[in-house]
Amino acid sequence: MKLKQLMDDFITLAIQSGGWMELDRLYLRNKLLMMIGGHTPDSDYEAVYDSTSADSLADSLVAYAVEMGYSNEQSSKSYLKSQLLDLLAPPPSVVNAFFAQHYSKSSEEATNYFYELNKRNHYIYTPQVGKKEHYETPYGEFVIQTLEDEKAGKSRAIDGFSTANLTEYPKCTYCFENEGYGEEGSAALPTRRLIRMNVGGESWGFQFSDWEEYKEKFFISSEAHRGLMKNKDSIARIAQLLDIFPQYFILLSPEKAKEHSYYEGGRESFPIAAAAVRTYIELKEFPLMNVGSLDWPFPVIRLQSPNVEDIIEGSDYILQKWQQCYGEKLSVEPMIIGRKKKNLYEIDLLLTSGKQPNEERATAEYLGRHSLSPVNGKKSIVENQLSEKVLEEYVAMLKSWTPFGMDQQIGENEAIDDFLHRLE
Structure with missing residues (x-):
């Protein structure tokens, strides 16, 4: 496919995400040109890609940018790709409005919408499971599995987050300030979106994990940068979150005190x-x-x-x-x-x-x-x-x-x- 068709296919996915309209197509085409260092969409550049895959489309656009002189360093290419994929995620106000609209029908419909959005813009990475076996033990059935992924066990932007490139802003990966934040060489992901929630009269944010260790893994953190005590208030929040999301389990971690604690959860039955x-x-x-x-x-x-x-x-x-x-x-x-x-x-x-x-x-x-x-x-x-x-x-x-x-x-x-x- 030619460059113009590549960009139009990418823009079509962006419009389908709900953050843009058909009237924005020309604007988005010009924005893409600037990001990938192009001068005209009428280029003879040939690309082979899957027009239904955001990942494939973004990789092809990055490859074009490299041909136009963009850095071939992996960190630089990853950064550009994250910026491109951000165009596929509607702004937070739109995401929250759609979430509320779906939630009025059911909590499961709302989380399905948010999960599919995060999968479509390639925010969520699901490791590939190889062999998986179930063993009967005195404690019931346990599961042992292998991960085929080379990334398995390494730090990601959220789960096992590396703070090596963080400064004072954002203070940590669970802070609201990460939404839309991106800096080349950091573990930040601009495609991150949070669903704002009122939990116990306080502002909290719901976000899926970028590393899907188990089905629909998510975090819920407070807007305030603080740790959590395991007391009656924290248990009451668990109960309220179960009322909000009855399809999920909710967990308060056993790990040692953090600067910014969080609730964790997901759909998997362990x-x-x-x-x-x-x-x-x-x-x-x-x-x-x-x-x-x-x-x-x-x-x-x-x-x-x-x-x-x-x-x-x-x-x-x-x-x-x-x-x-x-x-x-x-x-x-x-x-x-x-x-x-x-x-x-x-x-x-x-x-x-x-x-x-x-x-x-x-x-x-x-x-x-x-x-x-x-x-x-x-x-x-x-x-x-x-x-x-x-x-x-x-x-x-x-x-x-x-x-x-x-x-x-x-x-x-x-x-x-x-x-x-x-x-x-």
């Missing part, structure tokens, strides 16, 4: 969601609530109730009692996960050791899914087949995260059950 309850107790303060410990390699307490106030108060009550009993003895970094099952609120309190290795752990690791990539020293397994040994190593790693220690005189199950019975 093995922990199907884990069996080993021991039930009754709390007289919350007669409508089920409370029990799960069969899991490290301590997990599950709460279920149709009453949102009970689920908030009950979760806070248990965490406070845990702090009173073990706060000075055990180092714990709780992960709080919420999900909705029809009219039932469900909260899992994952009580993991705060003495884990400093390396960043993927969320899925806690929840029953382990991923292997060519960059994590498992090449022979990745290239051939998964093995029971990998499963054994994974389960052993999960067990090592127990706050009670591996050399305790009584079993972990007895320890967590004893704690629960003391609550009755």
